[in-house]
Amino acid sequence: MTTPTSNPSPVQPLHHLECGECGWTLTILANTTDPVCQCPWCGWDDLDISRVETKGAGQQIRCKTHGAMAVLILSDNIETDDFINELYCPFCKRS
Numbered sequence: 001m002t003t004p005t006s007n008p009s010p011v012q013p014l015h016h017l018e019c020g021e022c023g024w025t026l027t028i029l030a031n032t033t034d035p036v037c038q039c040p041w042c043g044w045d046d047l048d049i050s051r052v053e054t055k056g057a058g059q060q061i062r063c064k065t066h067g068a069m070a071v072l073i074l075s076d077n078i079e080t081d082d083f084i085n086e087l088y089c090p091f092c093k094r095s
């Protein structure tokens with residue numbers, strides 16, 4: 001096992017947006033339960049033609065070697081409460 005990463009952010013829910021205007025599929029990692037009300041890419045706010053969903057969870061971590069990164073768990077059944085506290089850097093080899 002390698003040393004866990006340091007300075008994790010709070011676990012954050014993932015907000016998914018399939019924008020009906022610009023056509024991108026976006027995943028937003030944000031520590032809020034407020035609903036998404038516009039596309040961060042194009043500013044489109046007519047979400048009737050877009051698909052918005054909150055599912056999954058993620059955390060920003062920092063590795064001494066590999067720097068800052070975000071780990072996102074996309075599975076439907078992950079709750080932010082389920083998240084373990086110390087994630088391992090996926091790019092560090094076991095010693």
Ligand SMILES: [Zn+2]
Nearest residue numbers: 019022039042
């Ligand atoms: Zn858009």
Ligand SMILES: [Zn+2]
Nearest residue numbers: 063066089092
């Ligand atoms: Zn690393």
